Amino acid sequence: MSRGTSSWILATGQAWKLYVTVAGFTGALGLLTVAFFSLTSGGRTFMAFAACGLFLGAATFVWFTASLRCPHCAAKLVWTMVSSRPHSSWVIDLAALERCPVCKARLDQAATPTP
Numbered sequence: 356m357s358r359g360t361s362s363w364i365l366a367t368g369q370a371w372k373l374y375v376t377v378a379g380f381t382g383a384l385g386l387l388t389v390a391f392f393s394l395t396s397g398g399r400t401f402m403a404f405a406a407c408g409l410f411l412g413a414a415t416f417v418w419f420t421a422s423l424r425c426p427h428c429a430a431k432l433v434w435t436m437v438s439s440r441p442h443s444s445w446v447i448d449l450a451a452l453e454r455c456p457v458c459k460a461r462l463d464q465a466a467t468p469t470p
């Protein structure tokens with residue numbers, strides 16, 4: 356893999372967290388879609404599906420925020436980026452990070468194993 360196409364998220368073996376997050380948001384979106392369709396048939400299940408969808412979406416975001424960390428100092432990088440960048444660009448900035456904004460260590464290198 357050439358430099359520039361690989362993100363630190365891949366380099367540090369945390370790509371699966373992205374997939375879980377995408378799956379979680381897809382599931383949440385699916386539940387909300389089902390909720391809205393249930394409105395056309397009486398809407399008695401709307402609240403249940405909508406609540407499940409919102410809960411799944413929120414839980415996915417909280418988990419993603421808590422789990423994607425700097426391999427060196429374990430800083431919560433999603434949270435760091437969300438709270439310090441405009442919300443239109445934090446995802447791009449997060450993926451393009453070369454150094455941890457907290458400890459300044461290079462993110463595309465795994466943490467030095469302790470002997």
Ligand SMILES: [Zn+2]
Nearest residue numbers: 425428455458
């Ligand atoms: Zn760090």
